[in-house]
Amino acid sequence: MKKRILKQSVHIILILSLLFSCLPLYATEGDPGTSVPTIGAEAAxxxxxxxxxILFExxxxxxxxxxxxxxxxTALLVIENLKPTDMITFSEDAIYGIERGSSHMGMRVGEQISVDQALRCLLLMSANEVANGLAEKVSGSMDNFAVAMTKKAEALGAKGTSFKNPHGLDDEQHYxxxxxxxxxxxxxFHNEYFLEIMKDVTYQIPPTNKVNEIRYLSQQHKLMNQFSxxxxxxxxxxxxxxxxxxxxRHTLVTMAKQGDIELIAVIMKSxxxxxxxxxxTKLLDYGFNAYQTFDLLKENEVITKLPIxxxxxxxxxxxxxxxxxxxxxxSVLVSKNIKTRDIVTNINVPEYLEMGIASDAIVGSIEYLHNNKVLAKSDLKISNINYISSPYTANQPEKPTLTFPISSFLILLILLLVILILLTLFIKRKRKRKFKHKKLKFSKTIK
Structure with a gap:
């Protein structure tokens, strides 16, 4: 009976082992949220x-x-060039320079609001006349502002962009x-003021010099507005x-953050x-589920030591x-299929440094690669110089000493002189002994 129970137990353990061995330890391409998404929009x-x-494109x-x-x-240039407390006065061109029926806040000619209030109208309610008013405040005219927008885009690496207005209404040259x-x-993404504005799902513009009513704003991005x-x-x-x-058609930019993973998703022509x-949602789920962050370096982390x-x-x-x-x-965002052992580290520094180098000088670099692709790179600098002797002694020049080049000929000559001297002394000593011996013999004969 005991043998039978033991045999059945072994069978159950084997079956369970087979079942669990079929389960993946890590997310695979077929897992929900980790497979490459199918996107319906024309561009993403x-x-x-x-x-x-780029994690997906x-x-x-x-x-x-x-x-x-x-x-x-428009918001980026405004934040960089104006103060939140600066005041805007809306011109006739700003108010009437937009298409009828397009997004607006109903601003009046001559109405005044702060830049902070205007940015909230711009970003929460997408008010086109407010975009015009901000553009005039920054650059004097909407045309000048559009030029500044394109230049800023180029500076950021956006080479396929041409802006012709601050609001985005259709123009063949606005793309x-x-x-x-x-x-x-x-x-x-990392502008604190911009993110502070984004935290406000709702906002109120108090009465102004032209309007006695409160204006109520609400975030139009549905992924950000739980009330919508x-x-x-x-x-x-x-x-x-x-x-x-x-x-x-429909366009959308979305910024998201989970832990130390930060993502930006863009959808165009949906x-x-x-x-x-x-x-x-597909893009964000893919990014958060299929990728992981590796912290490769910390500032001032000791990588190696060098002699000076x-x-x-x-x-x-x-x-x-x-x-x-x-x-x-x-730090670097990589696929969860990549393990730390798959990342190669290259340290590029000289064998030694020379006296006089600055105490914080850049002396090399470190880079991390996966499949010959550079994931991250950082300069390496000097820190914590430790003197073997005191800095004063180490930097003092040596006292001059006399040095003579000694050739093999000179050495041979000295040896010959030494031998000659020794030989002379030996001969003299021998003669002296011989003389004493003769004198002693002569004395004995007389006696």
Whole structure:
């Protein structure tokens, strides 16, 4: 009976072992959230907000009309050039320079609001006349501001972008790419003031010099507004901007953060609003589930040590050592299929350093590679110089000493002289002994 029970137990253990062995230890391409998503929009991209590394892309370099996601660039230039407390007075051109029926806040000619209030109208309600007013405040005119927008885009690496207005209404010469919009969003991602504005799902503009009523604002990005659509809302979304025109169709920029992973998703020319949000959700889920962060370096982390030499009398003399440390923090977002053992580290430093080098000088670099692709790189600098002797003694020049070149001929000559002297002394001593012996013999004979 006991043998039978034991045999059945063994069978059960074997069956369970086979079942568990079939379960994956790590996420695979077939797992929900980790497989490469299928995107319905004409163009899309997902990037690491820290490094700009592309995690997913679909036609990301194709030019499209951006619609109101243009206003992210408008906000960036305003934040860089104006103070939140600066006041804007709306001109007639700003108020009436937009299409009838387009997004607006109903501002009046001569009405005044602060830059802070205007930015909230711009980013939450996508107000086009407010975009015009901000542009005039920064550059004097909307045309001048559009030139500044394009120049800023180029400076950020957005080479496929041309801006012709601050609001994004359709213009044949007003276009961008999903990749370029991701770069613009990346610049805003770590701007504290921008993120503070994004935290406000609702906002109120108090009465102004022209309007006696309170204006109520509400975030239009559904992934950020739990009151607008609780099913779409994501707590990890921290910023973004919606856009739509009949020609551009639906466009969306979304910034999200989970732990130390920061992502930017851009959707361009989606046929439907629901499709735009579905595509964005797929991209974010893919990024957060299929990727992981490796912390490669910490600033001032000791990488190696090097000797410091002084050159004295043509010789290298070690008088100190120093730590070689990383000059920056470096982390990288990589696929969860990659393990730390798969990453190669290359340290590029000289064999030694020479006296007089600055105490914080850059002396080399360290880089991390996977499949010959550089994942991260940092300069290496000097830190903590430790003197073998005191710095004063080590840096003092040696006292001059007399040195003579001694050739083999001179050595031979000296040896010959020594031998000659010894031989002379030996002969003299021998003669002296012989003389004493003769004298003694002579004395004995007389006696």
């Amino acid at each position: 991209i997902l990037i690491d907000a820290k490094t700009g590394e 679909k036609n990301s370099q194709d030019r499209h009309f951006p619609a109101s996601i243009t206003k992210l660039m 961008t790419t999903a990749y370029d919009m991701a770069l613009i969003a990346k610049e805003l 659509d609780s099913k779409l809302y994501r707590s990890d979304v921290i910023g973004g901007k919606t856009g739509y025109t009949d020609i551009a 046929d439907t609003k629901s499709g735009m949000y579905t595509d964005t 030499y002084s050159v004295k009398s043509g010789k290298l003399i070690e008088f100190a050592t120093c730590d070689i440390v990383a000059s920056s923090n470096e």
